Amino acid sequence: MKYTLGILLGLAALLSSCSRANEEKSAIAVPAKEMMMNAPPPSMEADKELNEGMPGPTLATPTAAVVAPARLLIYHADLRLKVENLPQASKRLDSLVQRNGGFLSAANEVREEEEWRQAMTIRVLPSRFRAMMAALGNLGTVEEKKLTTDDVTAQHADIAARLRTKRIVEQRYIALLARAKKISDVLEVEQKIGEVREEIESTESRIKTLNDEVAYSTISLVCYQPLAQPIPDAPVVSFSSRLVDSFYTGWTLITSVLIGVVAIWPFLLLGSAAWWAVKRWRRRLA
Template sequence: MKTTLKFSLYVWILFIPFLSACGQSGSSYKTESTADYAATEEATMATFVNQQDGTEGGTSNEPIVQGLHVIKTGNMQIQVQDLDKAKEIVLQKVKANKGFTSAANYNDYSYQKTQNITIRVASSNFENLMKELANIGFVENQSQNSQDVSEEFVDIEARLKTKKEVENRYTQLLKDAKTISEILEIEDKLRVIREEIEAKEGRLRYLKDQVSLSTINLTLTQKLENYSKPPERSFFSRLFENMGEGWDDFLMFVVGVMRLWVFWIVLAGIIFIIAKWRKARRK
């Protein structure tokens, strides 16, 4: 009897680790695949930030120096004597500074002609081109704006790296998926994370374009010498004109009232019926 009990105890002790291993292997994928990808992303992001700060594992304490990313924009309005000649000079100066025009708009009014030009130029040549354009004519208005997007630039790059790491983890989980429900669940999470990656990459491309190429909004204006303002009218001429307009408004009012003749007939009939009913009631 004792021998039998000892043998059963030994078998049970040897069998417990095997059951534990089977249970863990059967539940490990389910736990990983159903975890919310947002929590996974936050955990990966925290790891990335710690690595950047040199706080994880104590491997690095050196500060990270990020580049300066600035978007430069200039606005300039210049009055010139000859608009066509000034436009040619602008194009020459833009070409000399390795820039290009991305948009142009021409307007011809009775008193002046205007040419709006949108110029894109390398940020290193931005200030030099602004100075050269100022010599074309009389500068009526000029302004410059610099927007530092370094923080957003670094934040997007960090989040992109995090999201791509999460994408790789889900891709690996997809390879190990066994059931249809698990495959569909992981594919849905992959679709969401990939859309977010594409949005971040698009924003990053836009920022890089704006930083590398500055924008100058230039307006050239030519006053027309043969333009003469219409003479001012006298008090009596404006008075008689307004009286005529008042008479026209009165006629329009009469016409509008007559257009509602059906309404007036119906209203008169209703009033007549009510008056007759009240008279009969008094009797």
């Protein structure tokens, strides 16, 4: 009986402890549920961190933008300026060229009766091209201005591809030359190698020219200063000179009249004949 009573008391204590545990769990679960319901939705950053920490598929990331290749542009300008003082403008021009990191590739100076002119070719970096043009316009009066831009990107790529192909052909000819045994074959291959190398040198020269034109823009500048023409003084004419000149003028007039009369002799002859005929006709009537 005592054992039975002890067993019953133990079961009662166990049931009471289980009920208290269930109450505590329910009390804890309700606030947690409310917090989950009231919490804001997870952000993209949180999802990204969660996906990075877990295996399997991750969130999709935007693809990188395709970067367009740099364009190869050649800038060229033709500029004609009228200046008041050419030597002073030339000094200012040298200072502008040095300040903008350029250089003079050609220069020519001519002094004529009506103008004093300088023709120059200026090379400047493309980044300083517009600034250089604006500064040159302040040297004098712009009478002519022409700007051109050439896109040589495709042309440069085509020439570079041809150069690579020619170099591959050269290497193949060199390999054939190493395997050639006959003298005729050796001479023929060497001739082909020479022709290919000439084409390679020409292509390389063309690429260097394009690179130079792209690296430095070209400005063809003409500066000129008008020169005043001297007016000669009026000569002093004496009385005797004027008298001789008048005599000569009168003689010229007389000779001109005489020559004119001689020139119209047919009309004088016809007029005289008509006058004689009219006079005779009147006499018959009388």
